[in-house]
Amino acid sequence: MARPDSHPSDYAERVLEVVERVPPGRVMSYGDIAEYLGEGGPRQVGAVMSAWGGGVPWWRVIRADGSPPPGHEVRALEHYAAEATPLRPGTSRVDMRAARWDGTELPG
DNA sequence: GCAATGACTGGTA
DNA sequence: TTACCAGCCATTG
Numbered sequence: 273m274a275r276p277d278s279h280p281s282d283y284a285e286r287v288l289e290v291v292e293r294v295p296p297g298r299v300m301s302y303g304d305i306a307e308y309l310g311e312g313g314p315r316q317v318g319a320v321m322s323a324w325g326g327g328v329p330w331w332r333v334i335r336a337d338g339s340p341p342p343g344h345e346v347r348a349l350e351h352y353a354a355e356a357t358p359l360r361p362g363t364s365r366v367d368m369r370a371a372r373w374d375g376t377e378l379p380g
Numbered sequence: 381g382c383a384a385t386g387a388c389t390g391g392t393a
Numbered sequence: 394t395t396a397c398c399a400g401c402c403a404t405t406g
Contacts, residue, residue, distance in 0.1 A: 273386065273404050283403090302388055313402055314388035322387050333387080341387035 274323040283312060287320040294332040295379035296355040299371045301336040308375045332373075338365035 274284060290305050302314040302321075314336075321330055321341070331348040334340050338360065340348035345364055352359055358367040 275405090306388090315386060315401070316388095316403055318387045319385095319404070320387095325387075330387085335387080336389060344387075 273319050276323045276326075278323075280320075280324050283309075283316070284320045284324055286311075287317055288324060288328050290375070291321075291325070291328040291330065291333055293375075294329060294373050296329075296332075297357050297371065298373035299332045299334050299338075299357065299366050299368070300373050300375070301334060301368070303336055304372070304375075305333065334366055336368070338363075338368045340364070340366075 274281065280288070286309055287305060290300070290308060294300055300308070302317040305317045306313050317333070321333055325333070329351075331340060331344070331351040334348070339345075349359075349364055351357070352366065358370040359365065360367050
């Protein structure tokens with residue numbers, strides 16, 4: 273796994289770049305980003321976020337079922353509330369059908 | 381080179 | 394709906 277203290281690889285920088293492009297109120301899954309880049313897989317994206325995700329809107333990158341990253345659920349929920357991200361009623365998960373960002377829809 | 385690990389995913393019960 | 398399982402793949406020791 274990549275370590276936070278090591279320098280981000282080119283792949284890591286591409287991942288972080290995509291995350292920064294995700295508009296507020298929208299999210300992408302780890303698998304979505306991997307597919308969008310056309311390299312690596314969900315695990316690799318997760319490894320990048322774990323190591324260097326602190327410098328980007330990490331709460332906009334979640335699991336395919338809408339669950340925020342483990343250990344950061346509360347923080348993520350605070351951001352969702354601030355950005356009006358659609359949440360599934362009665363849960364702490366994002367409504368992926370509504371909030372999923374294709375990567376092609378521009379914020380406007 | 382090999383075995384273990386991890387902010388994952390989709391299928392099945 | 395939640396829980397468990399096999400597959401996935403680069404990084405780490």
